[in-house]
Amino acid sequence: MAGAPLLRGLLVAGWLYWTANAALTALLVPFVAGRHGSGAVVGWLVAGLGVGHLGGALLSRRLVLRFPARALLAAGYAAVGVAFLVLFTASSVAVALVAVTAAGVPGAVALVVSVQRVQMGTGDAVRGRVVAAFQAGDALAALTGAVLGPAVAVLFGLAAALPALCGLLLLAAVVAARLPAEGSLPVAELASTGREEAADPVYLT
Template sequence: MLQALRIRDFRLLWFARSVSLLGSWLLVVAIPAHVLHLTGSLAATGLTLAAEFLPPVLLGPIAGVLVDRWDRRRVMVLADVLRAVAIGLLLVVRDPGDVWLVYAALVAESVGTVCFRPAAQAHTPVVVGTGPALSGANSLNAVTDGVVRLVGGPAGGALLGVAGFHVLVWADVATYLLSAVAVLATARRTAGPRRRGGVRAVFVELGEGLVFLRGERTASALFVVNGVFLCANASLTALLVPFGVRQLGGTGGTGLVLSALGVGFLLGAPLVRVLVDRLPPGHLLGASLAGTAVGFVLLFGSASLGAALPSAVLVGAFGSLSLVVAQTLVQRVTPNPVLGRVGAVLFTGEAVATFVGALAGPVVAEATSVAAAALVACGATVFAAVLAVVLVPRSPMRVERPEPEAPSVR
């Protein structure tokens, strides 16, 4: 994982991604808690999550076209500035009549994230190449995600009580601005051919990305596999808090389970670096999804916190392995000129699958039971594992080792 950090531009890109992610996680608990405090409404609080789902579903593919049309470094900087301004709107939310500004701010922030995420993913292979440094870079990002999950939410909840909501908002604004500065410090890259045209040209280019996705076996298989898995994962995520409150000793026990998931992410990242370049990708992805399903069964079958915690670590480890393997495969099989569009379409599919799963899990649980809903989700995860073995190429992927693209001298 440290190989990628030897590359200056990746260090800056990694810092930008990490610091902005930490700022966002500081508000994961604080924003819903603030809305609940102002309104006392569970429905109003739940809309904070829905507001973040809307832009990826509606704008994801179009954002991918723009990422491939424009300079990705500039896209990331503008996205960070947009996110900083959007989150700054939360500073004027002081009574129930202002809550609409929360939703507007979250939608605008999510628009920025929809642009930043595919731009960063498409720019990473340009900076580090597509050889072992790429899997190391993705593994390092997975480690970062694990650390942020482990400390960000609990830290934000603790700071909310000590420092107050506005201090956390200012902290998040500062992280987005730091991210923009870090991206600006990276070297300018040689620009590709400049694309011109209006709305029609945008949709033509989007069609090019969809044609590639449909024709490229690995990428199209991952679209299906990830969709099934993330739908199942979201359904169980929606049930985790009520399950923890009823079965694991309340909110305190549930918080420990979330931390255990973060520990699992930390453990899964080194496995990616060791295994992704050595094993057949379809078998590796299928095995990691099967391991995630086993973890789900053990977690939602736990009768005590002591049994739930190692199960959550297992889910985090195999779940992170599944996601990072899929991301690395997409980056390697997709030509960089269309990687932004393909990545954005995949992100949109993930958002739709997550949204459907988050709605379906509670509905199934209400109609039957949490245990039955968990079994359905575990079955879907096993199905995703089978699809990965059948659809994703079984032979080890040829790893190219081009030098990272040279910075522009102009």
């Protein structure tokens, strides 16, 4: 991916997003225990997040066809960051439930957009390796976030860790907003088979 700035940008933005997402998820239980004092609330919040993801999956096809991918990714990551910030500052369970449900919608849309752009913009000769690299990066980011979240909370306190990690989601949105307007993967250079074919272009505007 050395010659593909679009893929590098998608990888970096996705890595920041999944790291922050996993870190915030790891802190959800201690937050709920301290703020609301009920294990049942965790179940409601997880259910709300699932409902939001379902809604986002249903909306994603229409949004992908109507709006630029770069805008969808930037707006999606930013919306998740804001929704999580509202969730972790909410004093009532109702507000927290609305916020976490809202977070699921743009989160699902962003996931669909990033996967679609990687697959559409990668030639047949390297698609498997590129997709595997992205999946490995997302898994590593999730593992990093799961360790990073509790560590930051221990070092600086839960009250400081939560908004800082929400800020990391907003940083992912900034990176996504700076993705190239359009690009294509140099398949002839990346493929070890030596096939002289170009990937379908990826349009982000």
